[in-house]
Amino acid sequence: MxxxxxxxxxxxxxxxxxxxxxxxxxxxxxxxxxxxxxxxxxxxxxxxxxxxxxxxxxxxxxxxxxxxxxxxxxxxxxxxxxxxxxxxxxxxxxxxxxxxxxxxxxxxxxxxxxxxxxxxxxxxxxxxxxxxxxxxxxxxxxxxxxxxxxxxxxxxxxxxxxxxxxxxxxxxxxxxxxxxxxxxxxxxxxxxxxxxxxSIGEAELAKLFANAWRYIQFAITNQFYMIAHNFGADYNKVRKAMIDGYKRAETLPTAGFAAGPCLLKDTMQLAAYSGNSFLLGHTAMMVNEGLPHFIVEDLKKRWDLSNTKVGILGMAFKADIDDVRDSLSFKLGKILRFDGAKVYYSDEYAKNPDFVTKEELIRESQVIIVAVPHSQYKGLVIQKGKEVLDLWGVIKQEQ
Ligand SMILES: NC(=O)c1ccc[n+]([C@@H]2O[C@H](COP(=O)([O-])OP(=O)(O)OC[C@H]3O[C@@H](n4cnc5c(N)ncnc54)[C@H](O)[C@@H]3O)[C@@H](O)[C@H]2O)c1
Known part of the structure; x- marks a missing residue:
């Protein structure tokens, strides 16, 4: 040796x-x-x-x-x-x-x-x-x-x-x-x-519980977003009103894609361990993985997607990083394409020869979806006539 x-x-x-x-x-x-x-x-x-x-x-x-x-x-x-x-x-x-x-x-x-x-x-x-x-x-x-x-x-x-x-x-x-x-x-x-x-068991569970907890928090905020949207309310305003000066609610995250290589995977590890009786974990998966579908179904109420150009801003799985592993932006793009839309992808950090710049994406698209709130999108101004779907409220639109 x-x-x-x-x-x-x-x-x-x-x-x-x-x-x-x-x-x-x-x-x-x-x-x-x-x-x-x-x-x-x-x-x-x-x-x-x-x-x-x-x-x-x-x-x-x-x-x-x-x-x-x-x-x-x-x-x-x-x-x-x-x-x-x-x-x-x-x-x-x-x-x-x-x-x-x-x-x-x-x-x-x-x-x-x-x-x-x-x-x-x-x-x-x-x-x-x-x-x-x-x-x-x-x-x-x-x-x-x-x-x-x-x-x-x-x-x-x-x-x-x-x-x-x-x-x-x-x-x-x-x-x-x-x-x-x-x-x-x-x-x-x-x-x-x-x-x-x-103990070993405590450490194994603490790690999995922490990720499942986070995943479930994202699910509840995403479900609230869908309810508020169907109601005709601006969820960001509802959430802000709910947490302003009210400590018991302030851990509610903003709505958005809950993706990446850990949260879903670790929630499913826990579900497998609990004999597939981890109901909250599985429900969280249905809500979080269902968000791209919800967005597309909503767009279909106003657009004939087979004649629509849609741009997705942000392909990484979360803001300000370059990691696209298990990003829900690709799932969103896939569903839109299945419905016939022409889809553009753009990202500020992840590199891919098929991606376009944010300027080209905004110029070409009739519908612009902010899938990840990269810092570079804050304050971007989109011209009138285009539809902007921005769960975080980072983009501005001309009135
Ligand atoms: N990414 C995170 O933020 C994060 C946070 C906490 C925990 N984790 C956990 O940490 C673990 C690793 O995650 P990651 O994101 O770093 O994955 P990763 O894919 O980025 O890194 C894994 C690395 O292992 C290497 N590898 C694979 N098989 C190998 C082998 N046989 N011999 C030597 N190297 C090998 C790969 O080439 C890769 O570089 C996972 O269990 C994940 O759930 C990840």
Whole structure:
């Protein structure tokens, strides 16, 4: 075995949205970090100090830790043998029937076993289906013949703002051995202001509950939007009146697409765990995934879509980032096209040769839908005669 102390930390999935800012943050605190990932293209970019996706304030720190040698990138798993601690930050998707792909997640980690050793603590950072950590330990331990060390320290950052939030958010820490708890507490104490010790099950549930809670909050505000719209009221005005000086209501988010790679997926992980009896979770999915349909059905009352040009402003899954994973803007576009509309897409951050500029989109479209409130859309003025559908009220229209 090679020198185990060459890296303080190795991150599997180290070039992803969770792994990369985390690795940069630890490296910036002086740890020797190796990012292991299979993505050759992003590995090249990161070695040159370039971020493969938008994460605010990350690139200058990345350049610094690459230059001072604290951060290395390897597409070869052999680097894992040379680390004191391993963090797993690969994706944990659901399949096309919304079931968690737990087996695939476990198989990836078990496939790396020959590069791990029992002196290492393996910290799961990905969001997992309940009992996954215990399953992993059981399989690594070969049903009690060995003693491996597994911890669960879930990621809770808001994508795009990881560099700030990693240093601000309390860290849930759980482990399946004394060593795992000690090692992960020591590690996260380097970056987190507060460690919250919990059991593995509590940590798994707390992470899934937090995402399902957020998803359900979006669903209720989206349902209110639909009710208000059918009533003929401006939902933004109703919401403002409801929360103004009224603390009990102020956590109600604005209406809008609830999308992205985490909220729906984690709500469905919880639904699968609860034997598909998580009624609020499934209902939230129906409401949130139904919003694009609601918008199209409403437009059809006024427009013959087969003769209408519709522009969608904002293709990322949320404001001011470049990540289009599971964005509902594409679902909206698909439904509009099915009904015969000519559809234009535009985004300020996500790049795609099929996208047009916001100016071209506004010029060409008869109907303009703000799907994501990127900062650049605030105050845009649209000429009279066009229909603007803007859930956030960021765009102005000539009177
Ligand atoms: N994105 C977020 O804001 C966020 C926040 C909290 C939790 N999470 C959770 O964190 C996990 C990762 O999410 P993400 O958004 O970073 O995903 P991602 O797709 O951005 O990153 C995953 C990375 O893992 C790499 N990878 C895949 N298989 C690999 C393998 N066998 N070996 C090495 N590398 C491999 C991929 O190339 C990719 O770079 C998920 O469980 C997600 O639910 C994400």
């Amino acid at each position: 090679t020198n185990p102390a060459r890296f303080d930390l190795a991150i599997v999935g180290g070039l992803g949205h969770v792994g990369l800012p985390l690795g940069i943050t630890f490296a910036n605190k002086g740890l020797k970090v190796c990012l292991h990932d299979l993505d050759e293209k992003n590995a090249e970019l990161v070695r040159r100090g370039a971020m493969p996706f938008l994460e605010y304030d990350a690139e200058p720190v990345l350049k610094k830790v690459i230059a001072n040698g604290n951060l290395a990138v390897s597409t070869e798993p052999s680097c894992l043998s040379e680390a004191k601690t391993i963090i797993i930050a690969i994706g944990t998707p659901v399949d096309e029937y919304l079931n968690p792909k737990t087996r695939q997640f476990l198989e990836i980690i078990l496939g790396l076993k020959k590069y791990f050793n029992k002196n290492q603590t393996i910290i799961i950072r990905s969001t997992v289906y309940p009992h996954t950590c215990k399953q992993l330990l059981k399989q690594l331990n070969q049903n009690g013949k060995e003693q491996w060390h597994i911890a669960y320290c879930p990621e809770r950052i808001m994508q795009g703002h990881a560099m700030r939030e990693l240093l601000e958010l309390p860290q849930l820490v759980a482990g399946l051995s004394e060593k795992a708890i000690k090692d992960s507490t020591e590690l996260f104490s380097i970056i987190s202001p507060k460690i919250i010790p919990v």
